Amino acid sequence: MGQSPVLDLKTVLVDPGAIELNEVTISSAPPVKIKGDTVEFNADAFKLKPNAVVEDLLRNLPGVIIWGDGKITVNGKNVSKILVDGKPFFGGNFKIATQNLPNQIIDKVQVTPDKPTDNNPIVSTVSVNLTLKEKNKKGLFGKASAGLGTGHKYDGNLSLNYFTPKMELTALGAGNNVNKVADNITTLLEDAVFKPSRSTEYLPDFNALGQNKFLSGGFNLSRSFSNKRKLNINFFRNNIDKIIEQNYIGISSLANERRIDSSITRKSGTDIGYRFLASYEQNRPNSNFGISAKISKDIGSLEERTKNIINDGSSQLSIVNNFKNNGFDTDENIALSINFDKSADYSKKQIKNRSYLFKYTLSYDKYHSSNERVSEYSGQLGNVNREYLTDHSKVNNGLEYRYRNIGRFIKLQGIQLDLINRFDLNKFSRDNRVSDVTGEGKISNRFLTNKDNYWMVDEKPSLLMKKKFSKLFESRYSKDLLISVDLQARFVNQKNTAMINTLNFNRSFSAFLPNVEAIYQYNNVGRFNRMLKAAYAPQMKVPSLEQLVALPDSSDLYNLRKGNIHLRPEYRHEFILSVIQSSYSKKANYIFSLDLKAGIVEKSIIDSIDYRNTISGTTYSMANAGASNYASIMLTLDKTYMFKDKQVMPTIYMGLNRSNLPRYINGSLYQTNTFSTILKAGLSYTYKNLLLVSANHALSFFRNTQFQSEYYTNISLSNITTLNFTLNQFKHCTFNINVKNTDSKLSNDRKLNYVLLNSSILYRFLKSEQLEMKFSALDILKQNRNVLIDQFENRVTRSEINSLQRYFMVSLSYYPRLFNQQL
DSSP states (O other), X not given: OOOOOOOOOOOOOOOOOOOOOOOOOOOOOOSEEEETTEEEEEGGGSOOOTTOBHHHHHHTSTTEEEOTTXXXXXXXXXXXXXXXXXXXXGGGOHHHHHTTSBGGGEEXXXXXXXXXXXXXXXXXXEEEEEEEOGGGSOEEXXXXXXXXXXXXXXXXXXXXXXXXXXXXXXXXXXXXXXXXOOSSHHHHHHHTOSSOOSOOSXXXXXXXXXXXXXXXXXXXXXEESSSSEEEEEEEEEEEEEEEEEEEEEEEEEETTEEXXXXXXXXXXXXXXXXXXXXXXXXXXXXXXXXXXXXXXXEEEEEEEEEEEEEEOTTTOOEEEEEEEEEEEEEEEEEEEEEEEEEOOOTTSSSOOSOEEEEEEEEEEEEEXXXXXXXXXXXXXXXXXEEXXXXXXXXXXEEEEEEEEOGGGGTTOTTEEEEEEEEEEEEEEEEEEEEEEEXXXXXXXXXXXXXXXXXXXXXXXXXXEEEEEEEEEETTTEEEEEEEEEEEEEEEEEEEEEESSGGGOEEXXXXXXXXXXXXXXEEEETTTEEEEEEEEEEEEEEOOOHHHHHOOOOGGGTTSEEOOOTTOOOEEEEEEEEEEEEEEOOSSEEEEEEEEEEEEEEEXXXXXXXXXXXXXXXXXXXXXXXXXXXXXXXXXXXXEEEEETTEEEEEEXXXXXXXXXXXXXXXXXXXXXXXXXEEEEEEEEEEETTTEEEEEEEEEEEEEEEEESSSEEEEEEEEEEEEEEEEEOOSTTEEEEEEEEEEEEEETTSOOEXXXXXXXXXXXXXXXXXXXXXXXXXXXXXXXXXXXXXEEEXXXXXXXXXXXXXXXXEEEEEEOOEEOSTTO
């Protein structure tokens, strides 16, 4: 086999050279930054679908959870406020910012722990600040909507909101006849959010009393002169025309028998309200000054017709009472508040600077009413026809002064001493002119006509001592224990000068009311936060003027209210224990709370009922009795499980209440034991933003037992089950169906059951989804019944009230949305 030839290349020379590459710039900002105690998220690092809002952005941030009730937590800590560029956004309501602002205009989301304050040295909450991009510092958003439905139903509203770095302006109005009622601007703003909200207060209310026509309008202007000074002006007007038809039944335990009352009532009237509020505040590091003025006026008219049937359980007698009332009233109020608060600097280890609070409030209220009542009784009880002219005025002065940390003068190491005094001076003037209307004209009723001037001085000086113990392992855990002792006294003087001599009095009371509280907090960073609280809180409850000097009026023979000028204060000793724990992990989070309260009441202010027989009527007054006691337990558990695109939220609530209260009936002392419970359980399932399914059940039970030699028990029971299904599977389209089943039972009365079935479908037009058409079908089964059950110590009642019935509505809405610097 031959050898291969060898090729010799000799030496190869290579000339050195270089190729210059183009510059490469890495411009993408990291999604998360840590700046001191602030966690900052870069909004552009989180990709969302078009037309997403801030709420969608928050749901995608690690550690952030938006719970079913609207509460927001970050790593298990509650969010106390959401700011936009460091300031509250249109009043500070979360939804106004999170469900209106597009995520594209957000530059950074900053999460910062709240700082301790003098009033709250231990905090476990955080604040969220949304910084806007420079080109989006100005914006205009809102909603214009109009709907028409069957049965002449209508619903419309208009909301426009404009903001700049130094100003916020809102103008809005609304009108409907589908029981949607709002008494402030914020409620209407919530209804006008761009993202369909799961819940809002401004919805057709099938449990509202009667049929209501609502018309309102108002504006709000906020102007920031700098980051430290702000002026706010607010005006709101509403008008409600109402028609109420009510069937009522009440079962009372009186001595050794039951009394069953029933009535049929029809009321119609109009309420008109005006509210004007102006406020100015100046905030500086560790100090703020505020002054506000409020002017309001309410005008009301009422026409009432009632047929009462009173059944005497012993004699089997029934009395029929036909009652008519026509009235008109006005209520005018002016209020002024001045506040200056200088706080200690808790960022320094040694707190040496002065800290104090000064607050003064003044209010003046003027009330006038004119009523004519006609009360006709069956049998030999006769008729009553009276005219009432009433003029009342109230002047309330309040002064609070708090000088904090005076312990530094006497060198109490680590103990904060606050000197506090609260002083209230109130004057109440009444001019009640009552006339009996007869065939011969009007005759002044000398038993009910009265003029009086009532003064009340209430002073609460106290010495508050606080001691805080802390242990910190940076970025791992912190432990805090705060012990507070408030040595408080209370001095009260009540004086009344009346035209009727038997109503004159001048008396004083005093009490030493030491409050003790201990709060322990353990924060394990990134895992859980636990807070324990134990407190003892004594109180002195002073009888009101109405309890002292009410005059019985025979126009309502079975509800005669009589004052007791000898009534003394009651003293309450309350013990509180609470536990709150929140836990955070990537897949599961929960918030657990437990509140226990128990108390003993000395010299209890109780009802004294004089019920001899059906013909003599029933007189109610107040009296002091021996000790009573009460206890309550409230437990809440909210949990969420995270599975990539899915979220499951179970919730549990339990409330138990028990009390033992004495009462006088026909001069004899009886004991009334009450027990009530509310149990709620819910489960919701969310898939991405496409599907929401939830189920909730609420059980409420009430029992009162009155006993002496014999005993009587009244019971009420209700079950409410709610199912909700929302589907966003189809582009621009949302479908919702809601079912509510109600069962209620009152002692030996018949059981009531009804199902409320509502459904809606909405479609968003345009690429920006700013145009919306919605079809709603409400009370589809036409079963809605507005049933109210109330419980008292010796009484349970049920009322069936007219309300909304089945209707269908088509509405069209447009959402103006402009966010740019050229506005």
